Amino acid sequence: KPDLSPDHSALLSLRSAVRGRTLLWNSSLPSPCSWTGVQCEQNRVTVLRLPGFALTGEIPLGVFSNLTQLRTLSLRLNALTGNLPQDLANYLVRLNLAENNFTGEISPGFNNFTRLGTLFLEDNSLSGSLPDLKLQKLKQFNVSNNLLNGSITGIFKGFGPSSFGGTSLCGKPLPDCKASRGAIVVPSIPNGGVEGKRKKLSGGAIAGIVIGSIVGLLLIVLILMFLRRKKSSSKSRSIDIASIKQEMEIQGDKPIVDAENGGGYGSGYSVAAAAAAAMVGSGKGGDLNSAGAKKLVFFGKAPRVFDLEDLLRASAEVLGKGSFGTAYKAVLEMGTVVAVKRLRDVTISEREFREKIETVGAMDHENLVPLRAYYYSRDEKLLVYDYMSMGSLSALLHGNKGGGRTPLDWKIRSGIALATARGIEYLHSQGPSVSHGNIKSSNILLTQSYNARVSDFGLAHLVGPTSTPNRVAGYRAPEPRPFERGGRGPSAMGSVYCSRGMDFRGVDAELLRYQNVEEEMVQLLQLGVDCAAQYPDNRPSMSDVTRRIEELCRVGLLEDHAPQPEPSTDADDNSSR
Numbered sequence: 001k002p003d004l005s006p007d008h009s010a011l012l013s014l015r016s017a018v019r020g021r022t023l024l025w026n027s028s029l030p031s032p033c034s035w036t037g038v039q040c041e042q043n044r045v046t047v048l049r050l051p052g053f054a055l056t057g058e059i060p061l062g063v064f065s066n067l068t069q070l071r072t073l074s075l076r077l078n079a080l081t082g083n084l085p086q087d088l089a090n091y092l093v094r095l096n097l098a099e100n101n102f103t104g105e106i107s108p109g110f111n112n113f114t115r116l117g118t119l120f121l122e123d124n125s126l127s128g129s130l131p132d133l134k135l136q137k138l139k140q141f142n143v144s145n146n147l148l149n150g151s152i153t154g155i156f157k158g159f160g161p162s163s164f165g166g167t168s169l170c171g172k173p174l175p176d177c178k179a180s181r182g183a184i185v186v187p188s189i190p191n192g193g194v195e196g197k198r199k200k201l202s203g204g205a206i207a208g209i210v211i212g213s214i215v216g217l218l219l220i221v222l223i224l225m226f227l228r229r230k231k232s233s234s235k236s237r238s239i240d241i242a243s244i245k246q247e248m249e250i251q252g253d254k255p256i257v258d259a260e261n262g263g264g265y266g267s268g269y270s271v272a273a274a275a276a277a278a279m280v281g282s283g284k285g286g287d288l289n290s291a292g293a294k295k296l297v298f299f300g301k302a303p304r305v306f307d308l309e310d311l312l313r314a315s316a317e318v319l320g321k322g323s324f325g326t327a328y329k330a331v332l333e334m335g336t337v338v339a340v341k342r343l344r345d346v347t348i349s350e351r352e353f354r355e356k357i358e359t360v361g362a363m364d365h366e367n368l369v370p371l372r373a374y375y376y377s378r379d380e381k382l383l384v385y386d387y388m389s390m391g392s393l394s395a396l397l398h399g400n401k402g403g404g405r406t407p408l409d410w411k412i413r414s415g416i417a418l419a420t421a422r423g424i425e426y427l428h429s430q431g432p433s434v435s436h437g438n439i440k441s442s443n444i445l446l447t448q449s450y451n452a453r454v455s456d457f458g459l460a461h462l463v464g465p466t467s468t469p470n471r472v473a474g475y476r477a478p479e480p481r482p483f484e485r486g487g488r489g490p491s492a493m494g495s496v497y498c499s500r501g502m503d504f505r506g507v508d509a510e511l512l513r514y515q516n517v518e519e520e521m522v523q524l525l526q527l528g529v530d531c532a533a534q535y536p537d538n539r540p541s542m543s544d545v546t547r548r549i550e551e552l553c554r555v556g557l558l559e560d561h562a563p564q565p566e567p568s569t570d571a572d573d574n575s576s577r
């Protein structure tokens with residue numbers, strides 16, 4: 001299944017988990033029962049482990065509640081959202097929901113899990129204080145790296161400090177609430193247990209930690225300032241890289257809310273911080289210009305109107321955090337606006353990175369977002385793109401629908417479909433092994449005149465198959481794993497335009513205002529279905545796809561797609577009925 005982890009070892013562990021046991025799964029989550037080699041029987045699952053299976057969204061109500069025999073449930077390392085599930089089978093002994101995106105409070109409803117011995121909730125975004133839980137059998141507990149605050153009370157006092165690291169909780173086993181206010185965040189140690197409960201930090205130890213931290217921090221700041229002075233002749237700024245980076249990460253977690261303006265919030269520091277980190281950082285492996293300063297590597301023949309120093313000075317805002325890193329809008333001093341993507345988890349070698357990025361930079365088509373430049377050092381990899389002022393198709397479809405927004409009529413939508421198909425067709429024309437690898441509506445960006453351009457092409461190849469399974473949430477054909485594409489058509493149109501872009505699951509109400517578009521919509525839907533054929537040979541090639549959408553748009557131009565008049569609400573106005 002395209003959305004599931006290609007990680008074979010994970011599949012094997014699932015197989016052993018479900019063999020001979022029942023698996024009941026809501027249809028909105030991918031059913032492991034449908035995987036080759038997995039057999040599900042009725043009502044006998046006792047262990048269900050799905051770590052790192054790229055599960056997203058909220059856990060549907062009741063999905064586990066019939067599994068009365070379930071004792072161990074692990075959904076660790078997925079991208080699950082919403083509140084913690086409350087309707088899990090009450091006989092659970094081990095529950096591991098760590099490393100997801102759960103939000104909200106830990107409800108006292110956990111008291112229903114009377115047999116619970118292990119509860120791992122670390123590395124989520126849980127907030128509020130700890131509930132009053134009376135779970136007598138709880139032996140392992142970890143809520144570290146959450147947004148929790150307040151004091152540690154009741155049974156939780158018996159666990160070691162590592163169970164609460166990276167939170168704002170206070171009181172035993174952490175420092176006293178008064179003393180600790182804002183001062184110390186205990187480092188997190190995974191899977192904390194009861195073993196730490198007898199350890200208590202003395203006043204002297206706490207003072208030692210505080211003084212040591214301050215001296216260490218001062219030393220780091222001094223070294224950073226020294227390095228910056230040495231490496232840059234320009235006016236130096238004292239930047240606490242660590243704190244800015246941390247701030248960047250927090251900003252990056254937020255979704256885009258203002259689609260009309262290309263999204264984004266905050267301002268002023270993000271790209272500057274990334275570039276600063278790159279410049280004053282390790283100093284290893286960056287491209288050096290003749291003066292010895294790090295430089296951007298540009299593509300194409302366009303004049304080099306800015307350099308890394310300019311990026312450093314740019315005011316910037318976070319556009320969003322994607323699977324390959326965080327994207328920023330940067331407004332340079334000379335007025336140029338660019339989008340900067342700060343890649344994370346690049347695991348391939350420098351030589352391989354440069355080879356691959358050169359191929360990406362050489363791609364040149366009016367329906368691709370041009371990659372203008374890149375920066376490479378051991379610690380930082382930055383990609384600089386043209387900024388697309390109308391934001392993404394995703395934001396346009398699902399973002400702000402309020403007043404002042406240009407309605408996304410059928411003509412614009414089919415034009416976007418056509419432009420996107422042309423962009424992908426160009427990518428496929430570059431060779432049998434070239435594919436996008438992550439087609440989705442947030443990767444289709446729009447110019448001021450709603451001309452669509454495909455972005456993020458080639459990035460799936462940069463991060464390599466060893467990256468986290470959550471990474472690719474867009475579409476690529478299921479058969480060419482890990483990243484190669486077979487010779488024929490991807491079902492990109494099927495995914496982007498039928499499932500996501502045009503929302504044919506229930507036709508976008510906005511389109512119902514336009515006349516005579518049903519036939520074209522059905523034709524485009526049919527094209528999407530053809531693209532999603534199971535066997536690659538049965539799918540149309542991208543040039544066929546482009547041709548069919550061209551035909552559709554040509555016919556569409558002859559039709560009258562004017563919006564239907566709104567029904568009158570004025571009871572006296574009979575003439576308008």
Ligand SMILES: Nc1ncnc2c1ncn2[C@@H]1O[C@H](COP(=O)(O)OP(=O)(O)OP(=O)(O)O)[C@@H](O)[C@H]1O
Pocket residue numbers: 256262263319320321322323324325326327339341369385386387388389391392395438442443445455456471472473474
């Ligand atoms: N060149 C650009 N111009 C304008 N907005 C952009 C540009 N590049 C990215 N964005 C926007 O920034 C946000 C984050 O983009 P990014 O590509 O990092 O993540 P994504 O598309 O949400 O996910 P993925 O990384 O899986 O493709 C998205 O909303 C995207 O539309």
